[in-house]
Amino acid sequence: MRPLIIISVSALSLVWAPALAAAQDTFLPPAPPGPPVGVRAAGMGGAFTAVADDASAVYWNPGGLASGAFFGLTIDYNTADRGSAGTIALATPPLGLSYYRTATGELPNSRNGLVAHHAGLTVVHSLTRTISAGTTWKLVQGVAGGFSTNKFDADLGFMAAGSLGKIGLSVRNLLEPKFTAPGGLIQLDRQIRLGAAINVTRGSLISADVDLTETRIPLGDLREVAFGTEAHAAKKASTMSALTSAMRERATCCASHHSSHCHR
Numbered sequence: 296m297r298p299l300i301i302i303s304v305s306a307l308s309l310v311w312a313p314a315l316a317a318a319q320d321t322f323l324p325p326a327p328p329g330p331p332v333g334v335r336a337a338g339m340g341g342a343f344t345a346v347a348d349d350a351s352a353v354y355w356n357p358g359g360l361a362s363g364a365f366f367g368l369t370i371d372y373n374t375a376d377r378g379s380a381g382t383i384a385l386a387t388p389p390l391g392l393s394y395y396r397t398a399t400g401e402l403p404n405s406r407n408g409l410v411a412h413h414a415g416l417t418v419v420h421s422l423t424r425t426i427s428a429g430t431t432w433k434l435v436q437g438v439a440g441g442f443s444t445n446k447f448d449a450d451l452g453f454m455a456a457g458s459l460g461k462i463g464l465s466v467r468n469l470l471e472p473k474f475t476a477p478g479g480l481i482q483l484d485r486q487i488r489l490g491a492a493i494n495v496t497r498g499s500l501i502s503a504d505v506d507l508t509e510t511r512i513p514l515g516d517l518r519e520v521a522f523g524t525e526a527h528a529a530k531k532a533s534t535m536s537a538l539t540s541a542m543r544e545r546a547t548c549c550a551s552h553h554s555s556h557c558h559r
Contacts, residue, residue: 321479324511326399326407329378334371339523342502344490345454345463346525350384353393353417356452356465356490357429360388360419391417393431407513409474409481412436415450426455437474439481446472448483460493460500484510499526 333351336343343351347359350369367386373379384393398410415433422428431450436443451466468483485508492502502523509516 322473323407323476323479323481324513325409325481325483326378326512328510328517329397329399330373330375330380332373332380332382332395332397333369334373337373339502339525340521341519342490342504342521342523344465344488344504345461345492346490346500346502346523347452347454347463350386350391350393351382352429352452353384353386353391353415353431354382354395354413354450356454356463357391357417357419357431357450358427358452358454359463360386360391360417360429361421361427362454362456362461363388386417389419391415391419391431393417393433407476407481408439409476410438411474411483412438413448425457426453428453435472435483437472437481439474439476442475442477444474446470446474448472458494460491463490463492464488465490484508486510496526500524 331337331341331343332354333343333349335349336347336351336355339346343355345356347355348363350363350367352359352363363386365387367384369382369384369386372381378397378399380395380397382393382395384391384395386392393413393415395413395415396410397413399408413433413435415431417429417431419427419429429452431452433448433450435446435448437446447470449469451469453464455462465486465488467486467488469485471482471485473480473482487507488504489507490502490504492500494500502525504519504521506518506520509518511517
């Protein structure tokens, strides 16, 4: 009987091993992105890649830290129906320290929902008088359906500034980390985003962002186009407005005030 037991256990192992491997190779598209990280960026509808010059630049465009204040501290929390985002960032160029949390999906334990905790160190370099580059190296903990996975990742950013405005380019989720979830893996797709900001007056600007890559969501592929304005009405006050459009391949697209996403 003993040899029979050994053979039976071995047979079960052979049956379950391919099934487990197949589950691990199944990629689940994450839920649509939540609100933009940072209240200032949210007020501009996410058109912030070429504007980022405060501590939240560690997320939006690490290269933007070079044009910011000598010391910056950002603490904020953003929430919406489809998720939430919280940020604590400290910047004193050429370095930045940050923690931000993003949550997508209507339910924390939904099949495609993901809560990601990012702890990062940002280093920025001035390549020329007008061009800077930065990198945020980060440890990401992804929590999905009771599973927790830790991954290393990085974000890149470039900023070119001139008298008329700025141009920014960011590469987020450079290593495309994958997190264990019920039924497979949730991958954060690499996102390349281009932004431009034009100085209208000394205290006001208009900005635009466009995704150069598509992000997979359960309903298809998502690509965002965002527009925003910012005006400093007083020394310590500013007004912001935004228009964001989210486009999905072979779907009807929509645009509305504040950040929104388009579904079939």
